Amino acid sequence: MGHGLREIKVAVVTGASGGVGRATVRQLARPGVAIALLARGRAGLDAAAEDVRAAGGHAVPIEVDMADYHQVAAAGQRVEDELGPIDVWINVAFSSVFAPVQQIRPEEFRRTTEVAYLGYVHGTLVALEHMTPRDRGTIVQVGSALAYRGIPLQAAYCGAKHAIVGFTEALRCELLHDKSNVKVTMVHLPAMNTPQFSWLLSRLPRHAQPVPPIYEPEVAARSIVAAAARPGRRAYWVGTPTALTILGNRLVPGLLDRYLGRTGYDSQQTDQPVGPDQPANLWQPADGAGGHDFGAHGAFTDRSLRHSPQAWLSRHRMVSVAGVAGLLLGVLAWRRT
Numbered sequence: 001m002g003h004g005l006r007e008i009k010v011a012v013v014t015g016a017s018g019g020v021g022r023a024t025v026r027q028l029a030r031p032g033v034a035i036a037l038l039a040r041g042r043a044g045l046d047a048a049a050e051d052v053r054a055a056g057g058h059a060v061p062i063e064v065d066m067a068d069y070h071q072v073a074a075a076g077q078r079v080e081d082e083l084g085p086i087d088v089w090i091n092v093a094f095s096s097v098f099a100p101v102q103q104i105r106p107e108e109f110r111r112t113t114e115v116a117y118l119g120y121v122h123g124t125l126v127a128l129e130h131m132t133p134r135d136r137g138t139i140v141q142v143g144s145a146l147a148y149r150g151i152p153l154q155a156a157y158c159g160a161k162h163a164i165v166g167f168t169e170a171l172r173c174e175l176l177h178d179k180s181n182v183k184v185t186m187v188h189l190p191a192m193n194t195p196q197f198s199w200l201l202s203r204l205p206r207h208a209q210p211v212p213p214i215y216e217p218e219v220a221a222r223s224i225v226a227a228a229a230r231p232g233r234r235a236y237w238v239g240t241p242t243a244l245t246i247l248g249n250r251l252v253p254g255l256l257d258r259y260l261g262r263t264g265y266d267s268q269q270t271d272q273p274v275g276p277d278q279p280a281n282l283w284q285p286a287d288g289a290g291g292h293d294f295g296a297h298g299a300f301t302d303r304s305l306r307h308s309p310q311a312w313l314s315r316h317r318m319v320s321v322a323g324v325a326g327l328l329l330g331v332l333a334w335r336r337t
Contacts, residue, residue, distance in 0.1 A: 008228060010083045012036045012076070014066055014123055015093030017044025017287065019194030020142060020224070022051070022296040023217035024090060027225045031056035036079040036086075038064045038072075038123075039093065041285030047293040058083070066093045066119030067111070076126035088228045089127035090140040091120045095282050096157035096196075098268070099203035108201070109156050111282055116160035121167060124184075131182045138231040139184040140224060141168050145237075145245040147188060149256065151211075152264040153204065172234070183231035188246070189220050190239035193304040195294035199279050199286035206269035207278075214304045215239055217296045219311055226315040240310045 011028055015021035017039035028035055029052040037048050037059060045061035052059035060082060062075045079086055094116035097108050124139055131137030146154065147161035165186070172184055191210030194217055202208050215238070223238045237243045249256055279286040287294060 008033060008087045010034050010036070010079065010086050011088040011090065011228070012038060012079055012086055012123075012127070013090045013092060014038040014064075014119065015091075016048050016061075017041045017285075018294045019092075019196055019296060019298075020189065020192060020217045020220045021090075021092035022048055023221035024092065024142075024224045026051050026055070026296070027218070027221040028228075029055035029057040029059075034058040034060065034083040036075070036083065037061040038066070038075055039285070040065055040281075041287035043287040043291045043293045044285075044295075047295070065115075066122060067114035069118075069122045069125070072119075072122040072126050073129075076130060080130055085134060086127060086130050086137060088138045088140065089123060089131075090142065090224060090228060091123045092142045092224075093119050093123075094157070094160065095200065096154065096160070097201045097203070097282065098153055098208045099201075100153060101155045103203050104156055108282060109159075112156035113160055113163075115282075116157065117163045117167075120164050124167075124171065128182065132180065135181045137182050138228055139182070140227050140231070141184065141186045142220070142224060143186050143188045143235075145188055145190055145242040147186075148246045149249040149253075151260050151268075153208075153268055185227050185231040185233055186235040187220070187224050187227050188235060188237050188242050190215055190241040190245075192217055192220055193298045193300045194296070195286075195298050197298055197300075199281045199294065201280035201282045202274055202278070204269055204274065207272045207274050208268060209270045209300065210298075211264075211267045212303065213239075213241060214300050215308060216301070216304045216306050218306065219308050223311050223315055236311075236314055238311045238314070239308045243310060 013021055013025050016025050016037035025048050035052050037045055039045050049059035049061045064071045064075045096112050097104050127139050141164055143164055144161045146158045147165045150158040168186055175182055191214045193214050197208045220238055223236050227236050
């Protein structure tokens with residue numbers, strides 16, 4: 001366990017019941033760590049709490065709609081009262097709609113924004129309320145390559161993720177101005193094999209899928225926990241596709257517009273029709289009525305990567321730099337002999 005992780009005693013994870021949030025909870029869980037699990041779905045929350053307890057940690061599951069600031073504030077106060085000072089707050093929770101812009105209703109854009117953007121704002125405000133007087137703590141914003149590059153059929157999600165970047169950059173400047181020891185960092189993800197493609201509201205004719213290459217949520221979780229332990233960096237990029245997407249959009253955005261216009265519809269759909277009983281979690285949790293725990297993984301495990309060399313190098317940047325420097329020195333020494 002890294003030095004930074006030893007200092008994490010109390011963590012809050014939003015969206016903890018499934019997907020990347022659930023994988024992050026499992027990565028954090030260990031003896032001596034208390035984790036507050038924030039999400040809407042009871043079945044997923046209870047199962048996530050069992051994951052934490054099985055790893056020797058202490059779990060407090062709390063049903064919360066991140067779009068409601070008062071619910072988030074009450075949850076934060078409960079964590080402080082029951083578990084003690086919050087060391088790390090990790091924002092993951094989101095919802096969205098798969099559809100072309102003109103097929104998304106205004107109220108659906110509003111709800112997506114309230115959950116996927118304002119939910120991060122609410123979580124951040126509550127974390128700051130408790131961390132700022134102590135002058136310590138870490139906030140991790142889980143973002144996406146789509147925070148920098150919009151793609152078709154995901155306008156609501158892309159808009160929310162772009163907004164999180166602007167909000168977080170502004171906050172970071174303010175913390176620097178105040179010479180605060182509270183840290184905020186971002187972790188931007190590639191396509192992940194999570195249940196979202198089976199539970200988001202979709203108006204696509206075929207079942208939604210992440211754009212390959214696809215990564216298992218544990219790949220994201222390892223970088224999120226590393227960011228929580230070492231929050232001095234502005235952002236972590238997870239996966240080569242994330243790096244290429246962000247850099248490509250800086251260099252040739254118009255080319256990407258045309259490429260995604262040609263390929264973005266088919267690449268985000270399987271050849272299977274949408275099931276008639278597929279849930280939609282925009283307004284209600286997908287595990288609410290049936291009590292089904294969706295877990296961390298989606299339906300694409302057979303096509304998903306369990307490791308990312310790029311993410312490992314990003315997490316171990318100093319090790320990587322030292323290794324490259326050593327290799328270069330070795331080559332120079334060999335050439336002189």
